Amino acid sequence: MRYIATGQEVFRIDEFATNVIGIPQLVLMERAALRIAEHVKERFPAGAHVLIVVESGNNGGDGIAAGRILMMEGYDVEIYWVDGLKSASTGFDAQYAIAKKLNMKFVDELVNAGYDVIIDGIFGVGLSRAVMGRQAEVIKALNDMDGYKLAIDVPSGIDATTGFLLGTAFHADATVTFGLMKLGLLMGMGYEYAGEVSVVDIGFPKQAIDFVEPRLYTYDPKDVEELLPHRKRDSHKGTYGKVGIIAGSKNMAGAALFSAEAAYRMGCGLVRVCTVEENREIIQSRLPEALLTTYKEDDIDTMRSAMKTVMGWADVLVLGPGLGTGEAAQYLVDKVLRSFDGTVVLDADGINVLSEHMDLFETMHSKLILTPHLMEMSRLTNQSVTDIKANKYDLAREFAKRHNVVVALKDARTVVSDGGLQAYINITGTNGMATGGSGDVLTGIIAGLLAQGMDRFEATKLGVCMHGMAGQAAAEEKGQYSMIAGDIVRSIEQIIAKEAEE
Ligand SMILES: NC(=O)C1=CN([C@@H]2O[C@H](COP(=O)(O)OP(=O)(O)OC[C@H]3O[C@@H](n4cnc5c(N)ncnc54)[C@H](OP(=O)(O)O)[C@@H]3O)[C@@H](O)[C@H]2O)[C@@H](O)CC1
Ligand SMILES: [K+]
Structure with missing residues (x-):
């Protein structure tokens, strides 16, 4: 039996894991980033050209951290920060500061530069309304580019609970989602836009999941x-x-x-x-x-x-x-x-x-x-x-x-x-x-x-x-x-x- 979580349930599991149990958010983020980097490494050799597109939430923090890991392992990583939000999450700020100190490459313009891999760290389960304006333009441009498209946690623009397409969404070849399968990746447009979904463990403790008790489950x-x-052997009709x-x-x-x-x-x-x-x-x-x-x-x-x-x-x-x-x-x-x-x-x-x-x-x-x-x-x-x-x-x-x-x-x-x-x-x-x-x-x-x-x-x-x-x-x-x-x-x-x- 395997749980299928709504966006809200994931949020509560995260909160319990960090606030009640005390696992630092950055630890979870680092583990999430490692799993994203692993996904790329299993498919592309060092030296591959990787574009990571981020916004200033934790989904973007995951993106920058994954970029750092890949860069350290010899990948040619570029980051494009859409920078259209009023404020950034503390997780994003921390990753951004590290990236700057490591001289990671941030690009000012989105160009179809023949990337092997395009990673979407714009929005994750924090998506709360339709994607418009600058972010929508960026997502459309990414969809038009060549390259293997990987979404972090949830394709940006897909509601993690309903699978509805909110405005514009990143059309992924694959989605690496954290901890639990999200309902929105199985439903409607979410199913189409997520591509092949892998659910990866990033260390949510069982207590956090038991506490929230997601309402839906499925069988494997x-x-x-x-x-x-x-x-039985000694049976009759x-x-x-x-x-x-x-x-x-x-x-x-x-x-x-x-x-x-x-x-x-x-x-x-x-x-x-x-x-x-x-x-x-x-x-x-x-x-x-x-x-x-x-x-x-x-x-x-x-x-x-x-x-x-x-x-x-x-x-x-x-x-x-x-x-x-x-x-x-x-x-x-x-x-x-x-x-x-x-x-x-x-x-x-x-x-x-x-x-x-x-x-x-x-x-x-x-x-x-x-x-x-x-x-x-x-x-x-x-x-x-x-x-x-x-x-x-x-x-x-x-x-x-x-x-x-x-x-x-x-x-x-x-x-x-x-x-x-x-x-x-x-x-x-x-x-x-x-x-x-x-x-x-x-x-x-x-x-x-x-x-x-x-x-x-x-x-x-x-x-x-x-x-x-x-x-x-x-x-x-x-x-x-x-x-x-x-x-x-x-x-x-x-x-x-x-x-x-x-
Ligand atoms: N769960 C966990 O334990 C872990 C989670 N992790 C990662 O964190 C991700 C969730 O991060 P998150 O909560 O920071 O939300 P995220 O999706 O980055 O975006 C929020 C920002 O976007 C904004 N915004 C929303 N909709 C918008 C729109 N249409 N157009 C414009 N802006 C919009 C929103 O603004 P607001 O709604 O607050 O006004 C806010 O500023 C999760 O998917 C996973 O990748 C990992 O680190 C591992 C541990
Ligand atoms: K995403």
Whole structure:
């Protein structure tokens, strides 16, 4: 598990480290500068021509200090100080004074002098408004220059929390960021402008991070290995649980198939698809491993009896993919949520039906996991997609808390919340996953993990993470444009770590 920090959280960690624990700011700055210098040294030999552009904050102080280290190791370093701020930080003043005593080279003009490396130390996490005037001109000029572009901590002009581009931003090939991954480097324009991000340790003590307790965290591949449910040698199919999938109206068998196959691939013991009679043949021919219960949408007795069968049989239910929003779907959602007291993964049309019947939250017995995309979340909350996007974490959390559910709010960076203070943010996945059926696959993955005994929140987080990993694997094989949901399902087996199989 790895924290993802907002700009504000980094600021508080820094404050705790320096003011409460007493690590001198200049020590942190020197370590930051060393890591910047190392990044350059790993890529360019001594003698390389390096331009460092700074403003008078601590980000600029890091820049000058990195320049000093590189100069001492034989690099040809030039510094351009934009000098457009009213006052300088003490860290900057200290570095500037040292640089002057060492006769470091400061240039008065920005010229495209064939630099090998251009380092951006203009603004870091202290960026507080849109970049304009002189600083904006400088950033534009740097973007037009050739050379390897390296941002210190955060590309100047990118909001470290939101990833918004504030005015003009430095377009980096790489960003070396200190202590913790910043949320803004994963989001929106920040993701594009940061280039390849490396998170480097500069000695923030664990106590400082624990004190601040950043609100977002994510999983790394090694977490996935550890979190996957363990398989026992003396097991049988009942050991791994039974998933019921209530999905797929007429001509929508695909949704049920994707979800069902994903649950099987994820390792659950048995899957029963509960769908309309018209889908019988296709489900049986495409996924003969699944048990099948069917109903007729215009015959309530068949629906009641099918629900009785699947609810009596399953440990976990998926409800909603391809279900439609007509009377039959309304009956099914109402019936299941009121009667089934296990966990239900509610998606797509299931969510749409629920958003028209919010009173169901008061009477339901199911333990719910909701996997809305932004539009579905908008229906659930009556808020605009723009507002939801700008406020995803708080919204997912408030919603989860108010209704006692787990929410996976799907977006390029899906957020999973159980209403607690800390939420999971997903960093796996690819653009290619915005394809029909991708969400159905996710429901099956989550249900497969639930059936093997994981709790709601854990299964949802791990499911979202693995869904993204499977999407990446599919994109590698088929390409972003051509991959389809079936490729994501087929990639699940690739990414299930061998270690999980005892
Ligand atoms: N965290 C740590 O422990 C460590 C942090 N370190 C480094 O410090 C960096 C943060 O430093 P920082 O706080 O001095 O802020 P920084 O980004 O240099 O800029 C602040 C100045 O810019 C100004 N300003 C802001 N926006 C502006 C705009 N649009 N247009 C014009 N001006 C604007 C702002 O003015 P103000 O908002 O106060 O009016 C202020 O004067 C961090 O990213 C990392 O590199 C390392 O040393 C290691 C230890
Ligand atoms: K910067």
